[in-house]
Amino acid sequence: MAYLSVANATKRFGETFTALKDVSISVERGEFFTLLGPSGCGKTTLLRSIAGFNQLTSGSIAIEGRDLGSVPPHKRDIGMVFQDYAVFPHLTVFENVAFGLKARKVARDEIARRVPKALEAVRLGALAERLPAAMSGGQQQRIGLARAMVINPQLLLMDEPLSNLDAKLRVELREEIRDIQKQIGIAAIYVTHDQEEALAISDRICVMSNGHVEQLGTPQEIYGNPQTLFVASFVGTINALKPGEALTRLLGQLDLTNADNTHPGATWVVRPENLIVASERAEVGEPQAEITGTVSKYTYLGREAHLQIHSDLGDLVVHVANPDRTAVQREGEVKVVVTRSAVLGFGADGKRIGV
Ligand SMILES: Nc1ncnc2c1ncn2[C@@H]1O[C@H](COP(=O)(O)OP(=O)(O)OP(=O)(O)O)[C@@H](O)[C@H]1O
Ligand SMILES: [Mg+2]
Structure with missing residues (x-):
């Protein structure tokens, strides 16, 4: 009891x-x-x-x-x-x-x-x-x-x-x-x-x-x-991915089209630390998609760096741990990897979509 x-x-x-x-x-x-x-x-x-x-x-x-x-x-x-x-x-x-x-x-x-x-x-x-x-x-x-x-x-x-x-x-x-x-x-x-x-x-x-x-x-x-x-x-911060063609393509590559179709008005989000800047790309055993963007802001904080990346999915905030070791790009065009597990979907009622 x-x-x-x-x-x-x-x-x-x-x-x-x-x-x-x-x-x-x-x-x-x-x-x-x-x-x-x-x-x-x-x-x-x-x-x-x-x-x-x-x-x-x-x-x-x-x-x-x-x-x-x-x-x-x-x-x-x-x-x-x-x-x-x-x-x-x-x-x-x-x-x-x-x-x-x-x-x-x-x-x-x-x-x-x-x-x-x-x-x-x-x-x-x-x-x-x-x-x-x-x-x-x-x-x-x-x-x-x-x-x-x-x-x-x-x-x-x-x-x-x-x-x-x-x-x-x-x-x-x-x-x-x-x-x-x-x-x-x-x-x-x-x-x-x-x-x-x-x-x-x-x-x-x-x-x-x-x-x-x-x-x-x-x-x-x-x-x-x-x-x-x-x-x-x-609790924490999120990037809400901008609805549109780029998002539709991304969800397709991540095998989430069905979940999206059955939840009209869904919001898809990714936490800043779960986006991977391509230079630090790791092998992951799950569907992933790569998008291209441009670094519009770089904030160095020692232990981590915060990048603002302008892309077709909207302005994304990406947190990179240990920026000195990963030698992350500070400007110009970058590739960002989005893995399936990093993307969370929420229905129009605000409730999490099971995938
Ligand atoms: N005695 C009261 N009479 C009328 N309304 C009240 C009374 N006490 C609290 N409320 C209202 O109830 C709601 C919840 O208040 P509460 O004090 O529990 O919030 P809280 O989560 O503790 O907020 P905070 O983080 O600002 O302390 C508020 O809208 C408040 O205005
Ligand atoms: Mg209170």
Whole structure:
């Protein structure tokens, strides 16, 4: 049995607006589960419903099979970390973390034992007596994390905890959060709209749009095997191939004509790193087609290079790994190889076409 299960959750605000539409997810014990989606898609609404701050319009939420419907927030065994640090400025780090325990009437000696442990876990042990104002954004966010963890919750909810931090700190702290979560072995639901962050730290990702679940799967499944056009374009980047004669020819060479004919209005896409510039061509045991284009832009990034190639299939972005070793062309005419498996098709309804 899943640890947490949300079944057919629907949340309406007012008469007409539906923020969650029939959302069903289950989270396993010890799992790092991420809700990923654009602003306004319902991530916070779902998280708040799990925490008990929102009442669902219909559907149910259960932990270990026990329905939470009538359990108030403070009786749920759930820790929550918010987007803004929400630390008390007049309390020391220690007092901030002890706050929730005091509210729960935990004995003083127990507090003296548990708070240092939680601070140790988030590497703030040495700063227990400081006031938050004298700490960096990353350190303040870790106070929030310690505060959520000190009540020994069975489930940790984190709503964009890193969004106020700079890029470098985000990467460091996301690794820490992941390590700490695995160390204590609790289930976590993490909200972000940053796809790279989601791919990096999650066991599974639930991609949401417009209040519903688009796709749920491991990072590899979400990135490598997107089931909808929305997921393919929200997670990673895609080249949508321009409809026309060149595309018809390409699909023919790749043995995809039939799939195209049976899906009027289909969109065919290729990820930039799956296009092969002919100079680095490898033997592949599958249908492939070669197209000719002209390099219109070359961006060298060290580890990789981004080429913009003008072709009959539209302006294609191609990512080449290790450009110094592959000596990729920076200008002029190039040949681009398209393999069958690199091309993903989506029907007019946005759903992936099986081929
Ligand atoms: N209390 C409320 N009353 C009315 N509408 C609300 C309320 N709370 C949220 N909404 C609406 O529900 C939708 C989903 O909001 P939610 O906060 O869940 O989005 P989100 O995915 O967390 O977005 P973000 O990434 O910007 O935080 C939005 O359109 C929002 O305006
Ligand atoms: Mg939100």
